[in-house]
Amino acid sequence: MYHIAIVEDEKECSRQIQDFMEQYQKEKSIPLKVSVFFDGTGLLANYQPVYDLILLDIEMPGINGMDTAVRIREMDTEVALMFITNLAGYAIRGYEVEALDFVTKPISYYQFAMRLTRCFRRLNKRKSQEILLSCPDGVKKLDISQIYYVEVQNRILHYYTSQGEYSLRGTIQSLEESLPAASFAKCNRWYIVNLKHVSEVKKNTVVVGGYELEISRRSRAAFLQSLAEYVGGMG
Numbered sequence: 001m002y003h004i005a006i007v008e009d010e011k012e013c014s015r016q017i018q019d020f021m022e023q024y025q026k027e028k029s030i031p032l033k034v035s036v037f038f039d040g041t042g043l044l045a046n047y048q049p050v051y052d053l054i055l056l057d058i059e060m061p062g063i064n065g066m067d068t069a070v071r072i073r074e075m076d077t078e079v080a081l082m083f084i085t086n087l088a089g090y091a092i093r094g095y096e097v098e099a100l101d102f103v104t105k106p107i108s109y110y111q112f113a114m115r116l117t118r119c120f121r122r123l124n125k126r127k128s129q130e131i132l133l134s135c136p137d138g139v140k141k142l143d144i145s146q147i148y149y150v151e152v153q154n155r156i157l158h159y160y161t162s163q164g165e166y167s168l169r170g171t172i173q174s175l176e177e178s179l180p181a182a183s184f185a186k187c188n189r190w191y192i193v194n195l196k197h198v199s200e201v202k203k204n205t206v207v208v209g210g211y212e213l214e215i216s217r218r219s220r221a222a223f224l225q226s227l228a229e230y231v232g233g234m235g
Contacts, residue, residue, distance in 0.1 A: 001031040002120065003050055007043050007068065008057040008084060014038070015103070017055060017084075020112045027113075030120065031222070040068030049076040049141045050132070052123055055103070056120040058085040078130070078141055080119055131178050133159065135168050142166075148209030149193045150175055160211060185226035188216035193223075195230040 004021065008014040014036060035042045035051075042061040047130070054072065057098045069081050081097060086105040100122065101115045133140040142161065148207035151158040157170040175192060176184075187193050187206050191213050200207040201224070206215055215223055 001033055002052045002123065003033045003035070003052045005035045005037060005043060005051045007037045007040060007054065007060070007065065009060040010037070010057070013057070013084070013107070018105060018111055019114070020107070023109065024113055024116055026134050028117075039063070040065065040071075044068065044071055045071070047075055048139045049079060050139050051079050052079045053074075053100075053119055055082050055084055058083050066097070069099070072096050076141070078143075080123060082115065082119060083091060133166050133168055135166050140166060144179065144194075145196060147179075147194045148197050148211060149191050149213065150179075152190050152192075160209070161211070182230065185223050185230075186219050187213055187223045188219050195227055198227060201227070 005016050006014055006021075008017060010078060018034060018036065021032055021034050026032070039060055040056075044063075054071055056065040063071075065083060065085075069082070071085075072079065072081070080100045082101045083099055084103050084105065100119055103112060103115055106186075129144050131142055131144060142159070142163070146162045148160045148162070149200070151160070152172045152175065155169055155171060157168055157175055159166040159168075170185055172192075179192065180229050183195055184192050185195060193206060193208050193213065197209040198206055199209075201215070204215055207213075
């Protein structure tokens with residue numbers, strides 16, 4: 001499922017986009033969750049990085065779409081942005097906030113569907129590399145490659161990453177289901193390691209992102225096999 005936000009102050013245009021979304025998901029059998037806002041302030045209030053795509057009208061009263069996009073980028077570097085405008089000249093400024101595309105008014109369904117398909121194609125590549133962490137202070141969107149390892153203690157998952165440490169409730173089963181099996185392996189019952197960041201294996205320990213973790217006797221053979229397959233697959 002894709003979570004999409006529509007930010008459009010003209011109610012007629014907003015309704016048209018929502019209708020296009022409904023038509024698109026019926027035609028393509030792609031489930032969409034759509035949130036509607038009528039100004040940038042509404043979107044930015046208590047913003048959480050849970051959206052896959054934000055459709056932004058550029059010309060809005062108060063904070064305009066371009067300034068809204070700048071604020072979004074300060075909090076969320078991953079969400080795809082698509083601008084709705086009748087002024088092609090805004091395209092240059094769109095590069096400043098890494099806009100994925102533009103939809104020009106008046107909007108036709110063909111134009112809209114074509115751009116949405118192109119956007120989802122890019123998102124598919126990106127989504128397979130990301131997970132959402134429901135932390136106590138909000139939702140964190142994390143690129144899987146940034147994870148060094150995850151420690152499991154009393155139903156608490158501790159993520160050690162290049163962006164810092166995050167802790168949340170969860171089970172080892174749910175953790176394993178969320179991570180690609182070819183890139184992660186257990187070195188003992190408490191640690192799941194990102195094989196990408198393994199720099200050294202000693203007799204009973206593995207060095208991952210500068211951390212030294214124990215390899216249990218029971219897990220050693222399977223862990224080394226997974227590591228060998230990962231390294232071999234890189235070639």
